[in-house]
Amino acid sequence: MKEDKMPSRRETIRKLLQGAGFLGLGGLTWGAYVDEAKSAELILRPPGAISEEDFVKACVKCGECVIACPYDTLKLAEPGDRKPVGTPFFEPRKIACEMCPDIPCVPVCPSGALDVNLVSSVKEKNKETMLDINTAKMGIAVIDTSTCIAYWGIQCDICYRACPLMDEAIELKYERNERTGKHAFLKPVVNNEVCTGCGLCEHACVTEKSAIKVLPLSIILGKVGSHYIKGWDEDDEKRMEENDVEEDENMDKALDYLNSDWKDIVDE
Amino acid sequence: MNKALKNNKFLILRRIIQISILLLFVGGNYWGWNILRGDLSTAKVLDTFYLSDPYFVIQTFASGFVVAADVLVGALIILLFYALIGGRAFCSWVCPMNIITDSANRLRKMLKMYREDVKVPINRNLRYWILGLSIVLSALFGVAAFEAVSPISMLHRGIIFGMGFGWAAILLVFFFDLFVLQNGWCGYVCPLGAFYSLTNKISIFKIKHTVENCTECNKCLIVCPEKPVLAIIGKKSGQITKGECTNCGRCIDVCEDHALKFSFNKYNK
Numbered sequence: 001m002k003e004d005k006m007p008s009r010r011e012t013i014r015k016l017l018q019g020a021g022f023l024g025l026g027g028l029t030w031g032a033y034v035d036e037a038k039s040a041e042l043i044l045r046p047p048g049a050i051s052e053e054d055f056v057k058a059c060v061k062c063g064e065c066v067i068a069c070p071y072d073t074l075k076l077a078e079p080g081d082r083k084p085v086g087t088p089f090f091e092p093r094k095i096a097c098e099m100c101p102d103i104p105c106v107p108v109c110p111s112g113a114l115d116v117n118l119v120s121s122v123k124e125k126n127k128e129t130m131l132d133i134n135t136a137k138m139g140i141a142v143i144d145t146s147t148c149i150a151y152w153g154i155q156c157d158i159c160y161r162a163c164p165l166m167d168e169a170i171e172l173k174y175e176r177n178e179r180t181g182k183h184a185f186l187k188p189v190v191n192n193e194v195c196t197g198c199g200l201c202e203h204a205c206v207t208e209k210s211a212i213k214v215l216p217l218s219i220i221l222g223k224v225g226s227h228y229i230k231g232w233d234e235d236d237e238k239r240m241e242e243n244d245v246e247e248d249e250n251m252d253k254a255l256d257y258l259n260s261d262w263k264d265i266v267d268e
Numbered sequence: 269m270n271k272a273l274k275n276n277k278f279l280i281l282r283r284i285i286q287i288s289i290l291l292l293f294v295g296g297n298y299w300g301w302n303i304l305r306g307d308l309s310t311a312k313v314l315d316t317f318y319l320s321d322p323y324f325v326i327q328t329f330a331s332g333f334v335v336a337a338d339v340l341v342g343a344l345i346i347l348l349f350y351a352l353i354g355g356r357a358f359c360s361w362v363c364p365m366n367i368i369t370d371s372a373n374r375l376r377k378m379l380k381m382y383r384e385d386v387k388v389p390i391n392r393n394l395r396y397w398i399l400g401l402s403i404v405l406s407a408l409f410g411v412a413a414f415e416a417v418s419p420i421s422m423l424h425r426g427i428i429f430g431m432g433f434g435w436a437a438i439l440l441v442f443f444f445d446l447f448v449l450q451n452g453w454c455g456y457v458c459p460l461g462a463f464y465s466l467t468n469k470i471s472i473f474k475i476k477h478t479v480e481n482c483t484e485c486n487k488c489l490i491v492c493p494e495k496p497v498l499a500i501i502g503k504k505s506g507q508i509t510k511g512e513c514t515n516c517g518r519c520i521d522v523c524e525d526h527a528l529k530f531s532f533n534k535y536n537k
Contacts, residue, residue, distance in 0.1 A: 023397060030413065031405050038411040056411045057333035060324060061421070062310035063429050067297055078432025079422055086309070086415070086425055110310060110318050111328075112336040 040083040044090050044197065044214060046074055047097065047136035048106040048119040052218060058113035061086030065105040065114060071098045074105060090138075092199020092214050099133045099164045099198050106131075134165060139197030139214040140221070141170070141190045148211040151187055153177045159201035159212050160188050169194040170201060188212070192220065275524075278517030282361050290364055293428045308362070308424045309415070310339055318342035323463040327412035330403045347467060355471035356464040359454060360516030364427065365420045368438060369454050372445035373493070381446070388449045392496065392512075395455075395462035402459050414459055451493040454514075461514075468511040475508040475519065476531035477501060488519035488528060501527075507534060 007015070038056050046065050049055050065088050066074045073095045077083035090097060106114045121132035141159075145151045163170045168191060175185040190212075199214040230236040273280070289304065296305035302315040310320045320335075320342035328335055350358055360366055398414075405413035415421060419441050422434035441453045454461055477500055484502040492498050497510035498519065520528045 019397075023401065026398075027401050027405060030401065030417070031409055034405060034411060034413050034416045035409050037416050038409065053410065054333060057328060057331040058335060060310040060320065060328070060335065060339055061415065061425065062306035062312070063297065063425075064306060064310075064312065066429065067305060076425060076429045078426070078430050078434060079437060080433030084411070084416065086421060110312070110336060110338040110342070112333075 038084050043083050044139050046088050046105050047138055048114040050115055055113050056084050058111050059087045060111045064108040068104040068108045073097050092202040096199035096203040103131050103133050136196040139216050140192050140195045141201050141212050141214050143212045153185055158204045162200045162204035275521055278521050285361050297428050307428050319346050322347040323460050327406040330406040331410050351467045353472050355468040356514045358464050359461050360514040364424050368442050369445050372442045376446055390456055392456055399459035399462040465511040472533050473515055474533045476529055478527050479505045481525045481527035483525050487522040491518045491522050
């Protein structure tokens, strides 16, 4: 009787291994899917979004920002959008960010995925911290100079004029058009440090497929590394103090080399 | 007519509540209503405070992010509400997937697929493994793992904000319950249901069975989506204490012998 009820040791081990196997199989499949599904490198987030890596963790997918957006710019990613499902994003070619001065989408975020501090600046007059949409960093506009008709020499400055930070985020560079010999190029140039990534330029662009596109900062921005410093910039020079640069032991040798007669070197 | 109403009392009540909640959310998004705004993951109530899905917040926590206090408090309110009062009532009174799986179950009966002779080799405890796995995967991949795939979220968010291809996931659940396994999603797979089953230990509302009235007609066992919780039916009087009971009240609806009713928890007295 007892033997009928009690599973043998072999049976128990088999079941345990089988269970672990199923769990591993399921976990790997699920994990692989999740890892793919969370990485949408080209997604544009609402203003004030924390880094993408933290954003997908922090967003609770409540849609408060989407409901608050008065222009229906923001959408929650739906299954099939190939973006982390339920998280907010926008597509400037369809509807760009209109850069509301009161930024209704950011303070309503309950989870901390959108941070008011990332879209605020300190007023010089009374040191008050104020919402400032111009400090937003949703992305950076990039121009394809091969399809931008202004770079062809055709007069078009629509992105320049659509830009809410005209002459700051997009400037027009004047160049002589050697082809005609009597016209000027008016080439739009994006200032990466100022551009907010609102996408009004991308929305306005007259070419069939926009010649100016907003891409996420993580794609556009390079990284200099600690060993290049702007010697002409006081703030940047302070990094010298932070970086504990060791004196080069071979400095004397290098100086000797420069001061020595070339014949000495040849003799060596 | 009156009898049909009486025999479906809790079913009708549940549908009214489920659909009203969804409608309030839809109104919150499209028509500027302020009663409930957001979705079942996190909602703002009366434009003053938040309610959050505690299981979602735990996954977020596992992924390595501590959400802001508003959401934490909201999750705590929901957790305490179900743990102390509702039990696993979310599943049958709020979750919109319940409507889908109930319809699959109904169709299953109509198509006479209502038989247990085809054994699907999965166990009702699978959901607890999935629950555990979701936490581990959230930690490993740095994102709420179940929320990335949850057909429940795709359903309610789909209705409130836009469906996309979400219908495919919902159809998957429907077909799974219809063709593969009776009550398969809610009773075997869903980790959210598993979560609320685990926290359902001391809630106030419990189904009470009076064995003296029971004629052992088995109607409650046929209709119950979590059959193992009804183990005491026809054997002894007492309360249904198993955490998996969703307090749906369907067994009360179908019982014609006054052997089942809602009662306050007697805490194993």
